[in-house]
Amino acid sequence: MDYPDFSLEDRALSKGATRIAGVDEVGRGPLAGPVTAAAVILDPTRIPAGLNDSKKLSAKKREAIAKEIWATAQVSVAHATVEEIDEINILRASHLAMERAVAALDPAPDYLLIDGNLIPRDLMLTSEAVVKGDGKSVSIAAASVVAKIARDDIMMDLAQQFPGYGWDTNAGYPSKSHKAALQNLGVTPHHRRSFKPVHNILYQG
Template identity: 50%
Template sequence: MKRIDDTDSPAGPDLASASFTREEDCRRRSIWPVAGVDEVGRGPLAGPVVAAAVVLDPERIPEGLTDSKRLTPTRREVLYAFILDSAAVSVASVPARIIDSVNIRQATLAAMTRALRGLPVRPLHAFIDGNDCPPDAPCATEAVIKGDLTVASIAAASIVAKVTRDRLMARLCRQFPAYGFSSHVGYATPAHLEAIAAHGPSPFHRMSFSPMRLE
Protein backbone atom coordinates (compact mmCIF):
# COMPACT_ATOMS: atom_id res chain seq x y z
CA MET A 1 0.00 0.00 0.00
CA LYS A 2 1.40 3.35 -1.02
CA ARG A 3 0.58 6.28 1.23
CA ILE A 4 1.02 9.89 0.30
CA ASP A 5 3.71 11.29 2.55
CA ASP A 6 3.40 14.40 4.68
CA THR A 7 5.08 16.67 2.16
CA ASP A 8 2.44 15.85 -0.46
CA SER A 9 -0.49 15.42 1.88
CA PRO A 10 -3.23 18.06 1.69
CA ALA A 11 -3.84 17.61 5.39
CA GLY A 12 -0.28 18.18 6.59
CA PRO A 13 1.69 16.35 9.28
CA ASP A 14 0.43 17.98 12.46
CA LEU A 15 -2.79 16.00 13.01
CA ALA A 16 -2.98 12.30 13.82
CA SER A 17 -4.45 10.41 10.90
CA ALA A 18 -7.19 7.84 11.04
CA SER A 19 -5.91 4.40 10.11
CA PHE A 20 -6.55 2.25 7.04
CA THR A 21 -6.00 -0.87 9.15
CA ARG A 22 -9.61 -2.08 9.25
CA GLU A 23 -10.03 -1.66 5.51
CA GLU A 24 -6.71 -3.41 4.83
CA ASP A 25 -7.76 -6.31 7.03
CA CYS A 26 -10.92 -6.69 4.94
CA ARG A 27 -8.84 -6.66 1.75
CA ARG A 28 -6.63 -9.46 3.06
CA ARG A 29 -9.80 -11.50 3.58
CA SER A 30 -10.99 -10.72 0.02
CA ILE A 31 -13.71 -8.41 1.32
CA TRP A 32 -13.52 -5.45 -1.02
CA PRO A 33 -14.68 -2.78 -1.83
CA VAL A 34 -15.13 -1.44 1.69
CA ALA A 35 -16.86 1.88 2.35
CA GLY A 36 -16.80 4.29 5.24
CA VAL A 37 -19.99 6.18 6.10
CA ASP A 38 -20.60 9.25 8.23
CA GLU A 39 -23.24 11.93 8.59
CA VAL A 40 -23.37 15.62 9.41
CA GLY A 41 -26.33 17.61 10.65
CA ARG A 42 -28.22 15.56 13.20
CA GLY A 43 -28.36 18.38 15.75
CA PRO A 44 -29.06 21.64 13.87
CA LEU A 45 -32.41 23.44 13.94
CA ALA A 46 -32.37 23.97 10.18
CA GLY A 47 -31.19 22.36 6.98
CA PRO A 48 -30.77 18.75 5.87
CA VAL A 49 -28.92 15.85 7.39
CA VAL A 50 -26.18 14.79 4.96
CA ALA A 51 -24.48 11.40 4.73
CA ALA A 52 -21.47 10.42 2.67
CA ALA A 53 -20.06 7.04 1.70
CA VAL A 54 -16.43 6.75 0.57
CA VAL A 55 -14.37 3.87 -0.81
CA LEU A 56 -10.73 4.93 -0.62
CA ASP A 57 -8.12 3.97 -3.19
CA PRO A 58 -5.52 1.97 -1.20
CA GLU A 59 -2.78 3.54 -3.36
CA ARG A 60 -3.90 7.14 -2.77
CA ILE A 61 -4.67 7.66 0.91
CA PRO A 62 -3.77 11.12 2.23
CA GLU A 63 -2.27 11.56 5.64
CA GLY A 64 -4.31 13.69 8.00
CA LEU A 65 -7.72 12.09 7.50
CA THR A 66 -9.62 12.68 10.73
CA ASP A 67 -12.92 13.90 12.12
CA SER A 68 -13.89 16.85 9.94
CA LYS A 69 -14.59 19.00 13.01
CA ARG A 70 -10.88 18.82 13.91
CA LEU A 71 -9.82 20.33 10.60
CA THR A 72 -9.75 23.97 9.61
CA PRO A 73 -12.16 24.97 6.82
CA THR A 74 -9.21 25.35 4.45
CA ARG A 75 -7.90 21.85 5.18
CA ARG A 76 -11.38 20.39 4.84
CA GLU A 77 -11.77 21.96 1.40
CA VAL A 78 -8.39 20.72 0.20
CA LEU A 79 -8.98 17.21 1.49
CA TYR A 80 -12.51 17.23 0.06
CA ALA A 81 -11.15 17.94 -3.42
CA PHE A 82 -8.47 15.27 -3.01
CA ILE A 83 -10.98 12.66 -1.86
CA LEU A 84 -13.33 13.38 -4.76
CA ASP A 85 -10.41 13.06 -7.17
CA SER A 86 -9.03 9.81 -5.75
CA ALA A 87 -11.90 7.83 -4.20
CA ALA A 88 -15.36 6.50 -4.99
CA VAL A 89 -17.79 8.90 -3.32
CA SER A 90 -21.54 9.19 -2.87
CA VAL A 91 -23.53 11.78 -0.95
CA ALA A 92 -27.19 11.81 0.08
CA SER A 93 -29.27 14.30 2.04
CA VAL A 94 -32.67 14.30 3.71
CA PRO A 95 -34.41 17.69 4.04
CA ALA A 96 -36.00 19.23 7.09
CA ARG A 97 -39.58 18.40 6.06
CA ILE A 98 -38.74 14.68 5.90
CA ILE A 99 -36.82 14.86 9.18
CA ASP A 100 -40.00 16.30 10.73
CA SER A 101 -42.13 13.50 9.32
CA VAL A 102 -39.96 10.50 10.26
CA ASN A 103 -37.61 11.81 13.05
CA ILE A 104 -33.90 12.56 12.83
CA ARG A 105 -32.68 9.00 13.51
CA GLN A 106 -34.71 7.51 10.67
CA ALA A 107 -33.74 10.36 8.37
CA THR A 108 -30.07 9.82 9.15
CA LEU A 109 -30.24 6.07 8.51
CA ALA A 110 -32.10 6.70 5.25
CA ALA A 111 -29.42 9.15 4.10
CA MET A 112 -26.71 6.59 4.92
CA THR A 113 -28.52 3.88 2.94
CA ARG A 114 -28.95 6.17 -0.06
CA ALA A 115 -25.28 7.18 0.08
CA LEU A 116 -24.18 3.53 0.07
CA ARG A 117 -26.56 2.68 -2.78
CA GLY A 118 -25.27 5.63 -4.78
CA LEU A 119 -21.62 4.55 -4.82
CA PRO A 120 -20.23 3.84 -8.31
CA VAL A 121 -18.87 0.55 -6.94
CA ARG A 122 -20.92 -1.88 -4.86
CA PRO A 123 -19.29 -2.33 -1.44
CA LEU A 124 -19.17 -5.70 0.25
CA HIS A 125 -18.77 -4.12 3.67
CA ALA A 126 -19.26 -0.69 5.25
CA PHE A 127 -17.93 0.85 8.43
CA ILE A 128 -20.52 3.20 9.95
CA ASP A 129 -19.59 5.98 12.35
CA GLY A 130 -21.36 5.69 15.70
CA ASN A 131 -23.39 2.84 17.15
CA ASP A 132 -26.32 2.65 14.73
CA CYS A 133 -26.29 0.91 11.33
CA PRO A 134 -28.87 1.41 8.58
CA PRO A 135 -31.01 -1.75 8.45
CA ASP A 136 -31.58 -1.50 4.68
CA ALA A 137 -27.92 -1.07 3.70
CA PRO A 138 -26.94 -2.89 0.49
CA CYS A 139 -24.01 -4.64 2.19
CA ALA A 140 -22.79 -5.89 5.54
CA THR A 141 -22.28 -3.07 8.02
CA GLU A 142 -20.23 -2.55 11.16
CA ALA A 143 -20.68 0.32 13.61
CA VAL A 144 -17.51 1.97 14.90
CA ILE A 145 -17.88 4.42 17.78
CA LYS A 146 -15.74 7.51 17.07
CA GLY A 147 -14.89 5.93 13.75
CA ASP A 148 -14.21 9.33 12.20
CA LEU A 149 -11.12 9.49 14.42
CA THR A 150 -9.87 5.96 13.83
CA VAL A 151 -11.07 4.59 10.46
CA ALA A 152 -9.70 6.31 7.36
CA SER A 153 -12.70 5.79 5.10
CA ILE A 154 -15.11 7.05 7.78
CA ALA A 155 -12.92 10.11 8.32
CA ALA A 156 -12.98 10.75 4.58
CA ALA A 157 -16.78 10.43 4.59
CA SER A 158 -17.03 12.90 7.48
CA ILE A 159 -15.04 15.46 5.48
CA VAL A 160 -17.16 15.01 2.36
CA ALA A 161 -20.41 15.24 4.33
CA LYS A 162 -19.29 18.32 6.26
CA VAL A 163 -18.10 20.29 3.22
CA THR A 164 -21.22 19.32 1.27
CA ARG A 165 -23.57 20.42 4.04
CA ASP A 166 -21.68 23.65 4.73
CA ARG A 167 -21.98 24.57 1.05
CA LEU A 168 -25.70 23.79 1.09
CA MET A 169 -26.19 26.02 4.12
CA ALA A 170 -24.22 28.83 2.45
CA ARG A 171 -26.63 28.66 -0.49
CA LEU A 172 -29.59 28.78 1.89
CA CYS A 173 -28.01 31.83 3.51
CA ARG A 174 -28.08 33.67 0.20
CA GLN A 175 -31.76 32.78 -0.13
CA PHE A 176 -32.64 33.64 3.50
CA PRO A 177 -29.90 36.04 4.68
CA ALA A 178 -31.72 37.08 7.86
CA TYR A 179 -30.87 33.77 9.58
CA GLY A 180 -27.09 33.75 9.08
CA PHE A 181 -27.00 30.12 7.98
CA SER A 182 -23.49 30.42 6.53
CA SER A 183 -22.00 31.21 9.94
CA HIS A 184 -23.76 28.72 12.23
CA VAL A 185 -24.91 26.19 9.55
CA GLY A 186 -28.22 25.78 11.33
CA TYR A 187 -27.05 25.10 14.89
CA ALA A 188 -28.74 26.73 17.88
CA THR A 189 -26.38 29.65 18.40
CA PRO A 190 -27.66 32.77 20.20
CA ALA A 191 -27.67 34.70 16.90
CA HIS A 192 -29.71 31.96 15.22
CA LEU A 193 -32.22 31.80 18.06
CA GLU A 194 -32.57 35.58 17.95
CA ALA A 195 -33.21 35.44 14.19
CA ILE A 196 -35.92 32.79 14.66
CA ALA A 197 -37.56 34.91 17.37
CA ALA A 198 -37.48 37.99 15.11
CA HIS A 199 -38.47 36.44 11.80
CA GLY A 200 -40.11 33.13 12.62
CA PRO A 201 -38.92 29.85 11.07
CA SER A 202 -37.95 29.55 7.41
CA PRO A 203 -39.15 26.73 5.13
CA PHE A 204 -35.86 24.97 5.96
CA HIS A 205 -36.25 24.90 9.72
CA ARG A 206 -37.09 21.64 11.46
CA MET A 207 -40.49 22.22 12.95
CA SER A 208 -40.20 19.11 15.15
CA PHE A 209 -37.20 20.65 16.91
CA SER A 210 -37.50 23.09 19.80
CA PRO A 211 -38.00 26.11 19.77
CA MET A 212 -40.20 25.69 16.65
CA ARG A 213 -42.06 22.70 18.05
CA LEU A 214 -45.26 23.50 19.87
CA GLU A 215 -45.06 21.92 23.31
Protein backbone atom coordinates in the same frame (compact mmCIF):
# COMPACT_ATOMS: atom_id res chain seq x y z
CA MET B 1 -2.90 14.52 17.43
CA ASP B 2 -4.13 11.00 16.78
CA TYR B 3 -4.97 10.30 13.17
CA PRO B 4 -7.31 7.63 11.78
CA ASP B 5 -5.63 4.78 9.91
CA PHE B 6 -6.37 1.90 7.53
CA SER B 7 -6.38 -0.89 10.15
CA LEU B 8 -10.18 -1.50 10.13
CA GLU B 9 -10.08 -1.60 6.34
CA ASP B 10 -7.13 -4.03 6.43
CA ARG B 11 -9.08 -6.30 8.76
CA ALA B 12 -12.07 -6.31 6.40
CA LEU B 13 -9.76 -7.02 3.44
CA SER B 14 -8.28 -9.97 5.31
CA LYS B 15 -11.80 -11.38 5.70
CA GLY B 16 -12.30 -11.26 1.93
CA ALA B 17 -13.85 -7.82 1.38
CA THR B 18 -12.64 -6.02 -1.73
CA ARG B 19 -14.52 -2.70 -1.84
CA ILE B 20 -14.80 -1.06 1.56
CA ALA B 21 -16.83 2.12 1.97
CA GLY B 22 -16.67 4.49 4.92
CA VAL B 23 -20.03 6.07 5.72
CA ASP B 24 -20.74 9.13 7.88
CA GLU B 25 -23.42 11.79 8.25
CA VAL B 26 -23.47 15.41 9.32
CA GLY B 27 -26.29 17.63 10.44
CA ARG B 28 -28.19 15.78 13.13
CA GLY B 29 -28.05 18.71 15.57
CA PRO B 30 -29.06 21.76 13.47
CA LEU B 31 -32.48 23.40 13.66
CA ALA B 32 -32.51 23.95 9.88
CA GLY B 33 -31.46 22.28 6.66
CA PRO B 34 -31.14 18.69 5.51
CA VAL B 35 -29.11 15.89 7.07
CA THR B 36 -26.30 14.87 4.71
CA ALA B 37 -24.39 11.60 4.39
CA ALA B 38 -21.40 10.53 2.33
CA ALA B 39 -20.01 7.14 1.38
CA VAL B 40 -16.38 6.91 0.25
CA ILE B 41 -14.30 4.04 -1.12
CA LEU B 42 -10.67 5.17 -0.85
CA ASP B 43 -7.87 4.03 -3.09
CA PRO B 44 -5.48 2.55 -0.46
CA THR B 45 -2.50 3.77 -2.48
CA ARG B 46 -3.76 7.37 -2.64
CA ILE B 47 -5.03 8.29 0.83
CA PRO B 48 -4.83 12.09 1.26
CA ALA B 49 -2.11 13.17 3.68
CA GLY B 50 -3.45 14.72 6.89
CA LEU B 51 -6.90 13.15 6.48
CA ASN B 52 -8.74 13.33 9.79
CA ASP B 53 -12.16 13.67 11.37
CA SER B 54 -13.66 16.77 9.71
CA LYS B 55 -14.18 18.45 13.11
CA LYS B 56 -10.40 18.40 13.70
CA LEU B 57 -9.49 20.11 10.43
CA SER B 58 -9.46 23.81 9.63
CA ALA B 59 -11.92 24.92 6.94
CA LYS B 60 -9.04 25.46 4.50
CA LYS B 61 -7.52 22.03 5.16
CA ARG B 62 -10.96 20.40 4.87
CA GLU B 63 -11.53 21.98 1.45
CA ALA B 64 -8.12 20.85 0.19
CA ILE B 65 -8.58 17.29 1.45
CA ALA B 66 -12.13 17.09 0.05
CA LYS B 67 -10.84 18.04 -3.41
CA GLU B 68 -8.25 15.28 -3.15
CA ILE B 69 -10.85 12.73 -2.03
CA TRP B 70 -13.14 13.58 -4.97
CA ALA B 71 -10.16 13.26 -7.33
CA THR B 72 -8.82 9.93 -6.05
CA ALA B 73 -11.71 8.00 -4.45
CA GLN B 74 -15.18 6.78 -5.29
CA VAL B 75 -17.57 9.19 -3.57
CA SER B 76 -21.30 9.69 -3.22
CA VAL B 77 -23.31 12.20 -1.21
CA ALA B 78 -27.01 12.02 -0.32
CA HIS B 79 -29.48 13.88 1.86
CA ALA B 80 -32.70 13.52 3.78
CA THR B 81 -34.92 16.59 3.62
CA VAL B 82 -36.35 18.72 6.41
CA GLU B 83 -39.77 17.21 5.60
CA GLU B 84 -38.38 13.69 5.98
CA ILE B 85 -36.66 14.64 9.26
CA ASP B 86 -39.96 15.95 10.64
CA GLU B 87 -41.87 12.93 9.39
CA ILE B 88 -39.65 10.02 10.46
CA ASN B 89 -37.36 11.64 13.13
CA ILE B 90 -33.75 12.76 12.83
CA LEU B 91 -32.09 9.41 13.62
CA ARG B 92 -34.09 7.55 10.98
CA ALA B 93 -33.58 10.42 8.50
CA SER B 94 -29.80 10.35 9.03
CA HIS B 95 -29.89 6.58 8.37
CA LEU B 96 -31.97 7.19 5.25
CA ALA B 97 -29.33 9.63 3.97
CA MET B 98 -26.64 7.00 4.66
CA GLU B 99 -28.65 4.32 2.83
CA ARG B 100 -29.04 6.63 -0.16
CA ALA B 101 -25.32 7.48 -0.22
CA VAL B 102 -24.36 3.79 -0.18
CA ALA B 103 -26.94 2.93 -2.87
CA ALA B 104 -25.46 5.60 -5.16
CA LEU B 105 -21.97 4.01 -5.18
CA ASP B 106 -21.45 2.19 -8.47
CA PRO B 107 -19.90 -0.33 -8.52
CA ALA B 108 -21.30 -1.19 -5.13
CA PRO B 109 -19.16 -1.77 -2.04
CA ASP B 110 -19.10 -5.18 -0.36
CA TYR B 111 -18.25 -3.97 3.15
CA LEU B 112 -19.31 -0.87 5.07
CA LEU B 113 -17.63 0.92 7.97
CA ILE B 114 -20.33 3.12 9.49
CA ASP B 115 -19.73 5.90 11.98
CA GLY B 116 -21.75 5.47 15.18
CA ASN B 117 -23.17 2.59 17.17
CA LEU B 118 -26.09 1.68 14.90
CA ILE B 119 -26.31 0.15 11.43
CA PRO B 120 -29.14 1.60 9.31
CA ARG B 121 -31.80 -1.07 9.05
CA ASP B 122 -32.16 -1.12 5.26
CA LEU B 123 -28.47 -1.65 4.50
CA MET B 124 -28.20 -5.22 3.25
CA LEU B 125 -24.41 -5.25 2.94
CA THR B 126 -21.94 -6.58 5.48
CA SER B 127 -21.54 -3.65 7.84
CA GLU B 128 -19.59 -2.71 10.94
CA ALA B 129 -20.63 0.14 13.23
CA VAL B 130 -17.62 2.06 14.56
CA VAL B 131 -18.13 4.41 17.51
CA LYS B 132 -16.18 7.65 16.92
CA GLY B 133 -15.25 6.08 13.60
CA ASP B 134 -14.16 9.34 11.99
CA GLY B 135 -11.20 9.33 14.39
CA LYS B 136 -10.34 5.65 13.73
CA SER B 137 -10.93 4.83 10.06
CA VAL B 138 -9.60 6.90 7.16
CA SER B 139 -12.59 5.83 5.04
CA ILE B 140 -15.07 7.15 7.62
CA ALA B 141 -12.95 10.30 8.09
CA ALA B 142 -13.08 10.86 4.32
CA ALA B 143 -16.88 10.50 4.39
CA SER B 144 -17.09 12.97 7.29
CA VAL B 145 -15.08 15.58 5.36
CA VAL B 146 -17.10 15.20 2.15
CA ALA B 147 -20.46 15.27 3.97
CA LYS B 148 -19.56 18.34 6.02
CA ILE B 149 -18.49 20.37 3.00
CA ALA B 150 -21.51 19.31 0.96
CA ARG B 151 -23.88 20.34 3.76
CA ASP B 152 -22.05 23.59 4.52
CA ASP B 153 -22.38 24.55 0.83
CA ILE B 154 -26.14 23.96 0.97
CA MET B 155 -26.46 26.08 4.12
CA MET B 156 -24.44 28.90 2.53
CA ASP B 157 -26.82 28.91 -0.44
CA LEU B 158 -29.83 28.95 1.89
CA ALA B 159 -28.23 31.80 3.88
CA GLN B 160 -28.40 33.95 0.73
CA GLN B 161 -32.10 33.20 0.33
CA PHE B 162 -32.95 33.64 4.02
CA PRO B 163 -30.58 36.26 5.44
CA GLY B 164 -30.48 37.03 9.14
CA TYR B 165 -30.18 33.50 10.53
CA GLY B 166 -26.40 33.26 10.08
CA TRP B 167 -26.53 29.89 8.32
CA ASP B 168 -23.35 30.76 6.41
CA THR B 169 -21.47 30.62 9.75
CA ASN B 170 -23.63 28.43 12.05
CA ALA B 171 -24.72 25.89 9.36
CA GLY B 172 -28.16 25.82 10.95
CA TYR B 173 -26.93 24.78 14.40
CA PRO B 174 -28.71 26.37 17.39
CA SER B 175 -26.26 29.19 18.06
CA LYS B 176 -27.39 32.10 20.22
CA SER B 177 -27.79 34.38 17.18
CA HIS B 178 -29.73 31.72 15.25
CA LYS B 179 -32.16 31.24 18.15
CA ALA B 180 -32.56 35.01 18.47
CA ALA B 181 -33.28 35.26 14.71
CA LEU B 182 -35.92 32.54 15.06
CA GLN B 183 -37.67 34.65 17.69
CA ASN B 184 -37.35 37.88 15.69
CA LEU B 185 -37.73 36.75 12.08
CA GLY B 186 -39.85 33.62 12.56
CA VAL B 187 -39.66 30.12 11.11
CA THR B 188 -38.57 29.46 7.49
CA PRO B 189 -39.58 26.50 5.31
CA HIS B 190 -36.10 25.11 5.98
CA HIS B 191 -36.52 24.88 9.75
CA ARG B 192 -37.16 21.49 11.33
CA ARG B 193 -40.58 21.77 12.91
CA SER B 194 -40.09 18.67 15.05
CA PHE B 195 -37.14 20.28 16.86
CA LYS B 196 -38.12 21.84 20.16
CA PRO B 197 -36.86 25.45 19.71
CA VAL B 198 -38.69 25.66 16.36
CA HIS B 199 -41.79 23.84 17.56
CA ASN B 200 -42.05 26.11 20.61
CA ILE B 201 -42.02 29.25 18.46
CA LEU B 202 -44.67 27.87 16.12
CA TYR B 203 -46.96 26.81 18.93
CA GLN B 204 -46.37 29.31 21.70
CA GLY B 205 -49.64 30.31 23.24
